[in-house]
Amino acid sequence: MSFLNSMKVKWKLLSLCVIAAIGLLFMVRSSYVAMQDSKTDMDKMFTQNVRALYAIGNTRHAMRYMQGMMLIATSSNDPARIKSVTEKYDAGKKEIESNWAAFEELAKKDPALAEPTANAKKALTTYVSALDESMRLANSNQGLEGRAYYDKNGSAVATALGKHLLELSNIADKAAEDINKKNDEKMDSAAFASITYGVVIVALLIIASLIVTKAITTPLSIIIGSCEKMRDGDFRKPAYADSFEYRDEFGNMHVIFSAMRENIRALMGKIASSTDELSSSAQALTDSAAQSAQASDQVAHSVTNAAGAVVEQQQNVADTMESVDICLTAIDRLTAESKDVAANANQSEQNAEL
Secondary structure (H helix, E strand, O other), X not given: OHHXXXXXXXXXXXXXXXXXXXXXXXXXXXXXXXXXXXXXHHHHHHHHXXXXXXXXXXXXXHHHHHHHHHHHHHHOOOHHHXXXXXXXXXXXXXXXXXXXXXXXXXXXXOHXXXXXXXHHHHHHHHHHHHHHHHHHHHHOOOHHHHHHHHHHHOHHHHHHHHHHHHHHHHHHHHHHHHHHHHXXXXXXXHHHHHHHXXXXXXXXXXXXXXXXXHHXXXXXXXXXXXXXXXXXXXXXXXXXXXXXXXXXXXXXXXXXXXXXXXXXXXXXXXXXXXXXXXXXXXXXXXXHHXXXXXXXXXXXXXXXXXXXXXXXXXXXXXXXXXXXXXHXXXXXXXHHHHHHHHHHHHHHHHHHXX
């Protein structure tokens, strides 16, 4: 698990792709092997069994064709007709020879065909010899003798040859059926193997996906939890910090996140210290302001007292000024009276001189 924790996320995801690719290769290989085996069996069925059946069928057809030409030749008295039929008979004989040669070549690949092929070849040789002799007699204007020769020497052989060819057909048909059955079994086995591989691969992918998903979501959940604590104002070092064992991208994220948390925590400490200093300064300033306020009150009281004295002095001055005004008024009146007395005196003096 430590190896997985140290693996990068992209390699973790790539490992799932590798598991899927390996499983797919196993499935493809299983299907390919089954298809190749099926192709081999089908090739064998075609190159041996189907072609063998084809050769046997053509041989039987040529045999019946030659038999028909022989019957026509032995029943005709027309030399031209017999010659034409003989040419067709020779063509049928060549068809038997070519098809039988092809069958013998195919029969060499199957040991089960060795003995039946030998028996059929023996009967075929005897049968063709009987037909040849009948045709020779027909071409010698001895058609009845040719027919009699065939009935005596070829009819029974034809029956035996038909049985041998039927036996060979049955063997080839059974071989083809066995190959087809074997091919069906292989295909069923391949299908079962493909299903088994598919189930195993899906199970492995599910298990691997769960492991890889856990390896990705677990550190992510831890980091998200730390972010939520920081959101709530908790910048303390978490208990898991020293045991965080992931060395992938989430491990790098954890290292960076832890450094950021410590830096923020240190900054918060400095801010708290500065706040305490500011609080102390503010308290001192508050005390100083209180003292200043008290002194101001005292000064204000003194000013108030001084103002009262000034007002009193002003009143006294006003009273004094009023007295002075009265005196000045009296003086002015006395001065006027004096002037009047002086004027009267002068008038009296003038009057006295007269």
